[in-house]
Amino acid sequence: MSAKVTPRTAEPTASLESRIRSRYEQMSAVEQKLSDVILASPGHLAMQTATELATSAGVSKATTTRFFRALGYDSYEKARRDARKASSGGSPLYLQHMGDEERDPQALIQHHLSQEISNLVKTYESLSQADLFQMAQAIAHARRVVLIGYRHSQTVAVMFRSNLIQVRSDILLLPVPGDSLAEYLAGLDERDVAICIGLRRRLPQLERGMAAMQALGVQILYISDVLAGKPAKLARWVIRCHTEGTLMFDSNSSVAGITNLLCSLVGRELASEKSTHLADAEVLHQQLGELE
Known part of the structure; x- marks a missing residue:
């Protein structure tokens, strides 16, 4: 199915989700389906290939490629780099998938505790005693x-x-x-x-x-x-x-x-x-x- 969204150059600073939401009503049903998958957890985009995203959304890879070009990206990889940047920048929207691989609640809590302890130890070890006083x-x-x-x-x-x-x-x-x-x-x-x-x-x-x-x-x-x-x-x-x-x-x-x-x-x-x-x-x- 060909894309109904007319490709156009997006604002360089526009986020992925804002690009999608601004054009959502003009998208085809297939494109909206792909949009829904992305908006539900945009952080996954940083880790997925175009093929993996297409499979999870139940659309073709060609549709996925056209979709991102219609949003103003030169390529899928450019959108993926933006998602990685948002993830590394600390956006909770792009980090909400973290911990999904932990199926055991006790393991999830223990992993969280271990990381908290590690953060404390690494921070205190980096301190200069002379500077601190x-x-x-x-x-x-x-x-x-x-x-x-x-x-x-x-x-x-x-x-x-x-x-x-x-x-x-x-x-x-x-x-x-x-x-x-x-x-x-x-x-x-x-x-x-x-x-x-x-x-x-x-x-x-x-x-x-x-x-x-x-x-x-x-x-x-x-x-x-x-x-x-x-x-x-x-x-x-x-x-x-x-x-x-x-x-x-x-x-x-x-x-x-x-x-x-x-x-x-x-x-x-x-x-x-x-x-x-x-x-x-x-x-x-x-x-x-x-x-x-």
Whole structure:
């Protein structure tokens, strides 16, 4: 059956799924069948040959080849490379098939646990002890600490702040909903430390914010995954956390461990002071009756 979708050049940045959805209603029944198979688990495309995809969809290889050309791809391999890029970029949509080969629930859980442990071990083994204590000292004695994270990385920044605020004051969590960064970055200088969280699927705003802070002389700690990307060159210190997952989401165990470790080291650094923020906060907790 010949394709009903007229081939045309797609936007270079358009994802596979957006190309399909934009033309789905104009496709033939056979093409829609192929589309449904792809959209159900686009990550499989990164591993399948054109013949394998055609077989799983119950269509001919020729139909599959015409289908991708109609979507604006030069070839099936080009679409496959895009799928691989999306998978390596951490898109859950392209990783939802992970773990499908595990039929035994206990084996699946054990595999997941083993990977979590491996991520922790590899991350801690990669740390420089000298750098780690230098980071803790800088965070402890900075005039102000700025925490920046977008999307999932902000969840980590919030966790970092919830620990750090117990041992020192003047911590700023960005971005503030509804505000831009400029007003908050304008007063920063070399006396301040910025902790920037940039796990994969980073937003471009992070790199721009880090570049602005570097120009202001701010000391920057960048916490990321192993593929830290371009923002790493803007930081004084970089911690690369191993985040490989066995299922559709990246592992957070090493990131949580590093957060706990660094905040604890900052608290230890400040513990020798006569009057500590931690002690003062505990007195106020009691006065305010905040904790059971």
